[in-house]
Amino acid sequence: MPDTAQLQTFTAGVETAVDVAQIERQLHELWQLAAESAKDPSQRQITRACLLNFIVFCETDAESAHASEVISTLTSQHPCRAIVLLVQPDVASAELSASISAHCHLAGTGQKQVCCEQIAIHASGPGVAHLGAAVLPLLESDLPTVLWWQGDFLKRIDLFRRLVAVADRVIYDTSTWTDPQPQLGDLARRITEHPRCSFVDLSWTRLGLWRRLAAEFFDAPNCRTELARIRTVDIVHGHGPGASLRALLYGSWIAAQLNWPVAEARQKIHLSAREDRDATSVGILSIAIKTDDATFSIRKNFGESTASATVDMPNACGLPHKRAFWPEDDTSLLSQELDLGTRHTVYEKALALAVIEDVSR
Amino acid sequence: MQTAPPTNPLQEGLSAQRTPEPCVVVIFGATGDLTHRKLVPALYNLAHEGQLPQSFAIVGFARRPKTHDQFRAELRDAVAHSSRFQPINPAVWESLAQAIFYHQSEFGDAQGYQKLNAFLQKLDAERGTAGHRLFYLATAPTEFIGIIEQLGANGLIHSQHAPTASQRIIVEKPFGHSLSTAEELNQALAGAFDERQIFRIDHYLGKETVQNIAALRFANEIFEPLWNQKYVDHIQITVAESLGVEGRGSYYDGSGALRDMVQNHMMQLLSLVAMEPPTTLDGPAIHDEKVKVLRAIRPMTPEQVQQFTVRGQYARGSMAGQAVPAYREEKNVSPDSRTETFVALKLFIENWRWFGVPFYLRHGKRLPKGVAEIAVQFKAPPAVLFGAESTTPLQPNALVMRIQPDEGIAIRMNAKVPGNALNLQPVKMDFRYGGSFGAHSPEAYERLLHDAIIGDSTLFTRRDEVERSWQIVDAIIEGWNSAPAPFPYESGIWGPPEADKFIERDGREWRRP
Incomplete structure (x- = not known):
């Protein structure tokens, strides 16, 4: 005793x-x-x-x-x-x-x-x-x-x-993997092998604010019509660990949620890398979603843990605004995931498309 | 022209919370205590959690002259003092502060409302708020009806420039002083708004444990079969306060414990505990079930009021080692006041589920501690097996839902004490929100403001609930009019001794929370 x-x-x-x-x-x-x-x-x-x-x-x-x-x-x-x-x-x-x-x-x-x-x-x-x-x-x-x-x-x-x-759940972080992109197919296969288990990549969790800001552009019904008119999605990322994979997942998320076939996704989504000297960088640097009449932009503010969202459109859907990134340390990311506790079907859809898209690029 | 998809596919999986539509929140009584301590900190917390719409603004409406910047500076201090997120996040505050404005006007000045209307339309154009409004009445109750009438008369509710936009109104308690004044207020509201646009706030309903009552009952199959007159002996609902009237003497002396706490918070707790399972968790379905309970409460005749109620008034005593004055010695309280600061009630719900089960409600000021709980006391098991053998009397099971402090749920059960003798002892299984989920529950006002912005009335009270509660309470007050003065009780004890005798007559006793 x-x-x-x-x-x-x-x-x-x-x-x-x-x-x-x-x-x-x-x-x-x-x-x-x-x-x-x-x-x-x-x-x-x-x-x-x-x-x-x-x-x-x-x-x-x-x-x-x-x-x-x-x-x-x-x-x-x-x-x-x-x-x-x-x-x-x-x-x-x-x-x-x-x-x-x-x-x-x-x-x-x-x-x-x-x-x-x-x-x-x-x-x-x-x-x-x-x-x-x-x-x-x-x-x-x-x-x-x-x-x-x-x-x-x-x-x-x-x-x-x-x-x-x-x-019941597996949490991992592909940004710590040496070369994750060629392994996406294998990763997606492992996920489908365990249908009772929920998988999530902390790289996906880090995209939370980027996804939310893009989604908010289209909350108002008059702006939601623009979703069907998207011509291009330009995603600029840095060279940091996992940055290109995050950009790929982000583009695949938009394509998967809008039910774009692979060919359409490939044609509309443009990923590009840029020199990134910002110590506060989180991978993606900017996003521009363009339709015939509007441009919806999100960019990371240099030197700040914030992102700004702007809309260039007649009868704008919302004002330019700035949001703080959620903390990105492991504890905060894990806490977010444990709060959710649900299967990430949206992530799984985006990953499945990213596998095909990446191979076909 | 292209039609918009009914939902935004990019929002899938982002959050279980529904995304609010664009909105301007107009707060009447913007320089008051409630705005500074609760409302704006709650809105800041929502902004911090990313739960405010992108197109959003707050307009404070009050009498005092003030610039937008002065108002923002005051609110920044208020947020720094009262937000649950400390320290204040500069990026979140700056973004919110840009959306805060001040409008100075007397509450009865029509021109002030016309100017407000013009200002709101300007904001719609500049900030994309599209005519959506949430009016918050955070003023003294005497101003409510005048403000509602001015809103209607000056075109702020049915806007011609945005005919499809939503206009909602939040009304703070008290919802009247009696059934007739509640009806008068409801009539004024109904003259300007549809019932689905009206949100009567009862901050108790925003507390986690209160929301958890339905989850506990209907998401756990083990409880619901026992939740009836066959197994439940009685239910005790206690809301105890250690504080006195704390500077609210003039309001409280005209109101009293029954009106201040029982008519609203405690009747809501009772209806949530006693209601039948709703068909859905939507607002109307829950309101329907709650009002059925209130309608089934047996009304009291004046004679029954003496039998089924006890009222008390605190006398001098001591709290936490400090001498405290009697109620009648408090500032702005009449020295011969007959206002009750303690009330104990026994109510019966005359329906199949609860027939014969007494619901004991107890509320008071200057009680030993501040605590709110609902205790479901089950019937004792037959004493055949353990009655004779055990050296201690067998205690019946109890399920206790603690609302404050230490929100949680506890179950009391009997267990054998280790050893050769067959001794039973009550043991408690205790679940605490703070211990299990950490201390990150949103404040009640945060949840309620968010729900009002998205138009979900589930956690608010409906007109028929309010009016039925007043009917019950008015009958009691009528009975008290011909009764002796409230029993005095020493500050710092659990109410007058008569309250103990009251429940002991039924062979029961008050819980010591």
């Missing part, structure tokens, strides 16, 4: 090594001790909260440290059981070790702490073969399981298959 000092270490977020087979037992004893301590009025009350299983796949110590940092903030909005997997199959020595810690946040204005547990598992060499069996019993029953894969899961397809089998 752990003692009060161990409980304090645990709730302070310090990792404590445990035997892989004893993880559940150790956690159970710690929470039991926390419940008993709560009877002492001098002790701060602790509540454990859990709304989902959140598995994070990492291959390096840096990714693992980043995951812990993200989880520490994310749990204040999305209480979960976090399972951080540090997987190093290419290391010779076989290892399967674990540690536990907690992330605690003060709830509201009171003195009660809401805590979530983090289980870290390190598997290397032949030990990786036991990973699936180590993770499965750790999943909280009756709760959704989200798998955040840091890096390119297509390169670890066997491991991915084992983990995706228990996941």
Whole structure:
């Protein structure tokens, strides 16, 4: 049975090594001790909260440290059981070790702490073969399981298959992949292989404001008629990681939502790259949607995390306006995705078209 | 000419929230406390969340002379103080501030409304707001009818330059002072607006837990089969305030606890808890079910008022270690006031589901803590099995929906205490919004303003609901006219001892929230 000092270490977020087979037992004893301590009025009350299983796949110590940092903030909005997997199959020595810690946040204005547990598992060499069996019993029953894969899961397809089998959602970020565009076809195939699982690319999440601003142009019925009259969509992007893929996804989104056949999409959507010296850049630099009578433009403002939308049209649909980009760090993007919790059919449609469009270009 | 597709395909999947159409929000009483503390911070929060339409403007209408820039500067301070997003985001504020304007006029001056109309048409041309209006009455209630009449008389409602545009009006509580004054207000509203254009705001309905009542009942199959007279012993609805009248003495002394809280907030809570499943979650379907409940409440005769109600008035006492004055010693309160600051009621809903189940409503000021909750108290199980064996009396199950503070839901059940003896002890399963979903719920006004802008009346009250609530409350007030003065209670306790006796006569007791 752990003692009060161990409980304090645990709730302070310090990792404590445990035997892989004893993880559940150790956690159970710690929470039991926390419940008993709560009877002492001098002790701060602790509540454990859990709304989902959140598995994070990492291959390096840096990714693992980043995951812990993200989880520490994310749990204040999305209480979960976090399972951080540090997987190093290419290391010779076989290892399967674990540690536990907690992330605690003060709830509201009171003195009660809401805590979530983090289980870290390190598997290397032949030990990786036991990973699936180590993770499965750790999943909280009756709760959704989200798998955040840091890096390119297509390169670890066997491991991915084992983990995706228990996941309801998979979140990944193609902007961290070395060369994602040639892999789009493979990615789309993997998605269709798992119809019960929802997939989302954080590169797609980053397009949120760009999509919203374009959509808002056509909210008013008199402007919506312009959708059928679009002649060209010019998308200018920078050279940063994933920038061209984001532009391709964006163009494919417009084409897919407007039911353009591939040939029409190819004819109307123009992607081009431009030198980008803006440190605040987020990939796409500007968009211009042109019809016979109007131009709908969105451009990123240099040096600011904002975008401006303007309409050049008689009887304009709305005024020029400026919106701030939503934060683009991993914690904010993941939080947005966990808030939504639905299947991204719009993303899947855009990706499917992007595959064909990219090949035919 | 090309016809527009019925929906915007680019909006698919962007947000579960419906996108508001272009709109100008005109706030009457723009220099008042409500505008500064609640309305404009809520609009800023909506802008921060990207939930305001692209073509949008706010026009403040008030008596004091002020420039647009002075008004913007005041509102910036208000937003910095009261927004849930801190610190203020300069890009969001700048964009919103460009859409804020001030219009100075007396509320009864026809010329002021004509100038307002011209100004709004200018804004339509400049900002693409296309004649859509949302008028917000945030003034003293005495101004409501005059403003409504001026809006109608000066062409602000049925605009000729934008005949298809929507014009809506939000009316703050109180909706009248009695059934007759409520009818008078409703008559004035009906003379200028259709019912679907009228949004009577009750900020309680914008609270997450209140919205969650329908979700809890109708999205969880385990509760609904038990939600009736077969299994429920009684229901307690408590809205307790630790504060006194806080400078509202002159208003409160003419109003009292029953009118101030029971007629609106508590009747709404009761109708949501007791209503039948609506056919859809649309406004009209929910209003229909709520008003059926209110119509089924058994009316009280003057004699029954003595039997089914208790009223009290706070006396001196202490709150949080500080001595506090009696109600009659408060500023602008008559020293021989008979106004109640505490009320306890027992109501019966005469329908199949709730026949014989008492609904106890309790509200008061200067009670030990500020708390609002609905407790569904289930019947006790037969004492055959555990009654004799257990050393502690068996407590019936209770389902408690906490509205404030610590919004959440708790279930009390009985469990065996570990050990050789068969001792049962009540345990609580507690769900807290703050713990499970983080502290990012929108403010009640945020949700309600957004709904009014998109024209969704679900979380507002309809004319027939308001008038039926007043009928119930008027009958009680009539009974009190011939009754002794309210029972005094010491500030800082749970109301007068008579309130305890009142429920104990039924073999029950008040919950200690």
